[in-house]
Amino acid sequence: MNIQEHVFRTRPRWVDEEPMVAGLLDTFLHKLEKGHRLTMRVNSKTLPELFDFDSGENKYLWSLVKSLNNEYHIVSIRYARNKPFQEPYDNAQLVFNEEKEELVREWLNRPALDPYALVWQDTLRKHKDRFEDHGQTLAEQMIRLPDQGAEQTLRAFARLGGELQKPITLRALSARCFWGDSKFLDHREELVRALYPSASHNLLPRPVIMTVCLSSKIDRVIFIENQDSFLALTQLDLDNTTLVYCAGFRGTATRVRERGKVAFTFFGNLPTPAQQQAFEQWWFAEDDNTSVKVRFWGDLDFAGMSILKALKQTFPDIDAWRTGYRPLLEMLAQRLGHEHESSGKERQKDPELTGCELADLELLPAMRESGEFVDQEAVLVGELEI
Template sequence: MSHRQSAPQWLSEEPLILRLLNSFIDKLERGVRPQLRVSAKTTPELYDFEEDVDYLWALLDSLDKDHHLITIKKSRVKPYQPTYEGAQLLFLPEREEQVRQWLERPAIDPYALVWQHELEKLSVLPPAAQGLAQTIVRIPELGAEKTLRGFLRIDEVLRKPMTLRALSARCFQGDSKVLERYEPLVRQLYPDLASHILPRPLLLAVYLPQSFQKLLFVENQDSFLALAQRRPPTTALIYSAGFRGSALRMREPEQVVFSYLDATAPSCVDFERFWFSDRQDRLVHFWGDLDYAAMGILKAVRQSFTEASAWLPGYDPMLEQLRAGEGHSSTSANKGLQKDPGLTGCQWADDCLLPAIRQTNAFVDQEFVDIPPLRLNG
């Protein structure tokens, strides 16, 4: 590891060097490439021949060869021109911290400056302004001004009940997802209005037979619809759509909206009576991709349906495919960065499915399975 060099003793006595180094830092802060071409306009000291210009140039050359702060690229010169005429001085950005130390110029946060400037422009400071002065929110696609004004607008918008997505869209240029990660901050900034934030109900599609004995959560749409077309006589199918079906509140009344496929009114009543109870007396299975994300869904489903297990008829052919070396890489771009859930609580998933994923470092998608031959009573 390299150690920081102390500033040379001559630095404080050389206005040209100080000015050039400061100009490079200025450019870095503005997001401009830190470079300069030597000319009578940019470095007049080198053209004042009452000065020791050779000494000044030697100092600049030292910044390159001795201190490695800049790179000097010389241009071709005519015999009567100084050797440094038209030379290009390129500052090395990785040396910014070193130069800031020499100049006693600590790093600044341009975004924080804009954030503070926008707060200072407000003629009337709303109650949330103090909290926003202490908490800087960085949403790069919006920038400091639009982000700050969006958060301040919540005070006038959140005067009636609405979902967080509706609030976000009305405060952030129609973007309903900006506030997804900032609900705790919204509640902290506006404690008197937080009760107006409505929970967003889960929307679950359900195939429901006349009388059901089992529940099968299905992760992906194509597989769910293909299973529903077979109209299993005793199995209710729930399209979990990723993690939506695994939320802890999915068995709480008024937190879920069901969309039924060809269900009768009595069967819906029976299904919802079971769903919103604490009963655990029906078989519950989960079937999704053979990957870490799906195993995470299974783990979460078991928090609401404690005996839920991986569905063997669906996962068995996927497991064979994986063990045959026919899975796709766990690092493929469309899978994102998935985390191993550890243990799901389902013995077969923990003893067989997850170890197979770990050993092969590969996944198999649910759509691999041919639906018609599946045993729906498994």
């Protein structure tokens, strides 16, 4: 084997570091063994990590999937015709290259005769009556955990049915059934619902908590990425301006404008019932008030622009707040920013287009040209031209 071939066959480190990639490859091997079609549609059910905008990892994870195509030719990608602000991978079709089966098995340390799969199927036959779907979903979707065997993993899934006999959150359900790990089911809610469809009504929604500094009248709403900048702005007398601390990607959750799926905590003076009602009617789009100007101010980096892009999915009228970004642009022009790699932001991916004119025509081009970022905390609120 020559050096080039050895490098090509060596398992990339990110296969071990990113469970989504290993899970994707494992799914294709499972389809191959079952004689199923070697294709997969990319959506929030098949690859939920790509649609978890709270994490900020979706761009990086998609770049890894693309490398499976571009560098290793393990999968090919057929893109769908998407609307302007959809993610490019939304509804794309992944097609597995059968000629790469041996390579993928070597990467995953999964020989063609898979002892784990044999134990999984045997255990599933014994416990199938404990699942409402008689284990069909788990027969098609095998779960491999590095610290647990097939039998222990399936017994944990079988415990879900008993816990779902009473109202419970997904995090609590996960912690009670999966060795105290409250986050194990974070991207597996659809799997739980498929296993126990009639009991799933007992899954309690986990609301997103948003911190709001509410003005008596709402002419403008500004979403602010970072806590220090939010707290500083609350000290200013901003006429008829409501401030929302979106805590990075938290405010981009698609459910954030649905009643029962968001909870507000109010900063400063408590609003009157009438003020809170007016705000919530706007937030949940229950009135015809389209005159409210919605703005976003965050770091002048690719992650900040990705937050803006994601916010546009739930708040279509939102744009970058020029007043906040003007001094950041000036600092960038003076070469007072930090380089991507030196700040630990090398994994941030350029969102390319956000749908906001200021961001797409000024902010993103300035970052690309300079190769630098500036965090919003660099601006003191007294320096804003308000």
